[in-house]
Amino acid sequence: MLLKDKTVIITGASRGIGRAAALECARQGADVVIGYSGSESSRSGVDALIEEIQSLGCGAVAVGAPAGDPETGDKLVEAAVSYFGTVDVFVNNAGICPFHSFLDMPRETYLETVNTNLNGAFFAVQAAANQMKRQGRGGAIIAVSSISALVGGGMQTHYTPTKAGLLSLMQSCAIALGPYGIRCNALLPGTIETDINKEDLADQEKRDYMASRTPLGRLGRPEDLAGPIVFLASDMAAYVTGASLLVDGGMYVNLQ
Structure with missing residues (x-):
């Protein structure tokens, strides 16, 4: 617990x-x-999640609002x-990655990605941090960045800068919010099997290749991030701030 x-x-x-x-x-x-997008297609999954959390003896409430909206953090x-x-812990996880080539990148695709992944995150982190400051007992902020903060991708020229931005945001917020006892850290997942x-x-050929690039021999699962998030959120990480933790099965260090 x-x-x-x-x-x-x-x-x-x-x-x-x-x-x-x-x-x-x-x-x-x-x-x-x-926090979820607010779309009707997501609502049934959200209701099921609330029931599952309540079955564990804990409370749950959902807020449907676009991640890229500057007001969502306040909500x-x-x-x-x-x-x-x-508010004790804030986890900024929302993100999109509509793969697209660089030279013909539609402006709307670029702007939606930046607003969802980075701009909305900035204001949400700010809202959470202000509440933590008012409470006066510190807190933990965690941003789910990506291995893409450290390496490039030809079909991700709009995405990788946002993930590098999240990493940088956590580093700067660790300095800005440290005096209030608020810890700020980033997780950098590798290839995790999700809807994104x-x-x-x-x-299948690409899937097999990505798995072969990972020393642990498999792609990541969402559950692989849950433990690191809990650790950074908990008092076990009381002296951890401004850090970035790769959760990638070793992909980043595999040069061969």
Whole structure:
């Protein structure tokens, strides 16, 4: 019960990494605010997630609002305070990656990616941090960045800068928020099987290649991120801030 009596906000929590993190946080005793896009297609999954969290003996509430909207962070914080009285952990997980070549990248694709992945994250982190400062007892902020913050991708020229931006945001926020006892860290997943890359990994040859590039011999699962998120959220990481943790099965260090 590493997160007992804590309230955790997670964006992009209706599926994938966010959903796995929400469930593990609840298993560790936390009440959870589920941020999701607000789309009707996501609602049934969100309702099922709430039921599953409640079955674990914890509270859950959902806030449907686009991650790229600057007001969404305020809505998430308001829900957390209204239902649970506090914000102890904020996990910025929401993100998109519509693969596209660089030279003919539509402006709307670029702008949507940057707004969803980085601009919305900035304002949401700011909202959570201000609430933590008001509470006066610190907190933990975790951004799900990517191995793509460190390496490039020919079909990801709009995506990789946003993930590098999240990593940099956590480093700077660690300095800015350290005096208030707020820890800020980044997770850098490798190739994790989620909806964001489902179409890309449908190519069996590419799928096999990506698995072969990983020393552990398999692609990642959303659950592989849940443990590291709980660790960084918990008091076990009380002296960890400004850090970046690769969760990639060893892909980044595999040069051959």
